[in-house]
Amino acid sequence: MKTYRIATVPGDGIGQEIVPLGVKVLQKAAQAFGFNLQFDFYPWGAGYYQEHGDFMPADGIETLKSYDAIYFGAVGLPSVDDTLPAMLYTFKVRTSLEQYVNYRPVRLLPGYDAPLRNKGPEQIDFIVIRENNEGEFVQNGKIQYGDKPYGFATETNLFTRAGIERIAHYSFQLARKRRKRLTNVTKSNTLIYTLAYWDRVIAEVATQYPDVEYRQMYVDNAAASFVLRPEVFDVVLTTNMIGDILSDLGGAIMGSLGLGPSGNINPEKNFPSMFEPIHGSAPDIAGQGIANPVGQIWSGALMLEHLGEQAAADAIVKAIEKVIASGLHTVDLGGNASSQDLTEAIIAQL
Numbered sequence: 001m002k003t004y005r006i007a008t009v010p011g012d013g014i015g016q017e018i019v020p021l022g023v024k025v026l027q028k029a030a031q032a033f034g035f036n037l038q039f040d041f042y043p044w045g046a047g048y049y050q051e052h053g054d055f056m057p058a059d060g061i062e063t064l065k066s067y068d069a070i071y072f073g074a075v076g077l078p079s080v081d082d083t084l085p086a087m088l089y090t091f092k093v094r095t096s097l098e099q100y101v102n103y104r105p106v107r108l109l110p111g112y113d114a115p116l117r118n119k120g121p122e123q124i125d126f127i128v129i130r131e132n133n134e135g136e137f138v139q140n141g142k143i144q145y146g147d148k149p150y151g152f153a154t155e156t157n158l159f160t161r162a163g164i165e166r167i168a169h170y171s172f173q174l175a176r177k178r179r180k181r182l183t184n185v186t187k188s189n190t191l192i193y194t195l196a197y198w199d200r201v202i203a204e205v206a207t208q209y210p211d212v213e214y215r216q217m218y219v220d221n222a223a224a225s226f227v228l229r230p231e232v233f234d235v236v237l238t239t240n241m242i243g244d245i246l247s248d249l250g251g252a253i254m255g256s257l258g259l260g261p262s263g264n265i266n267p268e269k270n271f272p273s274m275f276e277p278i279h280g281s282a283p284d285i286a287g288q289g290i291a292n293p294v295g296q297i298w299s300g301a302l303m304l305e306h307l308g309e310q311a312a313a314d315a316i317v318k319a320i321e322k323v324i325a326s327g328l329h330t331v332d333l334g335g336n337a338s339s340q341d342l343t344e345a346i347i348a349q350l
Helices: 017-035 046-052 060-065 082-094 161-175 194-206 219-228 240-254 294-307 310-325 338-348
Strands: 004-012 036-041 070-076 099-108 124-133 141-146 152-155 181-186 214-218 233-240 259-265 273-277
Touching: 004 017, 017 036, 017 070, 017 082, 017 294, 017 338, 046 082, 060 082, 070 099, 070 294, 099 240, 099 294, 124 161, 124 240, 161 194, 161 233, 181 194, 181 219, 181 240, 194 214, 214 219, 219 233, 219 240, 233 240, 259 294, 273 294, 294 310, 294 338, 310 338
Parallel strands: 004 036, 004 070, 070 273, 124 233, 181 214, 181 233
Antiparallel strands: 099 124, 099 259, 141 152, 259 273
C-alpha cells in the first residue's frame, strides 16, 4: 500500500484548530481509497519565533525536502511584526522549494446565499494562477535615511523570461483541461517595462496553444468583472501581487475567505508542494471553535490530487458540496455550526 509522508505545519491562530480537522478528513479518505498518509507535525510559525527567534529552525527547509507534500495552516500573531511571517516562513518555503505556481480555485458551492445574488455555481467557477516566486514580492529593495526628511524607500519588481514562460505554459496546459480560455490579468499600461515584458512573453507562449482562447485584461477591469461578470473567466493568469489580491476577491465572491483552498506547487515535483487555505491565522476568533474548516479541508483535496490520488480528492470535494448544500454552515456563512460539526459531517459523507 502506497504511503505518502506529509510535513504538517498548523502554524498559529486558527491553524492550530483546523489543520488537525483537515488531517482527520484526509485520513478517512486515505482509508477509503487504499493508501496511507503519514503526518509529521512541526510547531513552526510566529509562536515558534517568540521562543526561538525564527519561524523555523535553520535546517527547516532541508527537513521539508524529504516529504511528499506540506500541509500548512497559517502563520502570524498580533504580537509579532506582520512583515515577518512572509519573509521568514511563507516566501522562504515557496522560493526555496521552487513552488512557482500558486493555484487558487474560485468556485461557488450551492446551498447558501453568496454575495452575488444574481450569480449561480455555473457562473462562478474559475482558477486564479498566480506566479509565486518572482514579480512584486521578491523583497528587493531598501529604506534609506528612514527617519530623515529626505528619507526614501525602494522596491524593485523582478520578472524573468524563464519565470514567465514556465507559469504561462502551466496555465495554458491547465486551460486545455478545462474550458480552453485563459485571461492574462496585467497592468502594462502603467507598468510599462516589467508588465509589458510579462505580456510580451505570455503572448509568445500563447501562439503554442492555438486551441486555447487567449485574451489580456487590465487588473482594474478584471476586479470589476470578478463581481459583475465572473462567468467570463476560466483560467486567470497573473503576477504575484495582483494574484494575491484578486484571489482574495475571488474568496469573497465565493461567500467567505474560509472556503478558499490553495496550492503552492512545484509542477516538476523536484520539491514538495505546500497546500494551505487562502485565509490568515485569524487570531481574533482562535480558540472559539467557529472557524470554517472548508478551505483547509479543500486544500487537502488539492494535495491528494497533486499526489495522484484523484478519486480521493474528488470524494472530499463532493463531500464538502453535499454538506454545504445540506444547510450546515459555520458562522461566516450565516450558520451556527462549529468547526468540528462541519468536519464530522464531511467525514460522514466520505
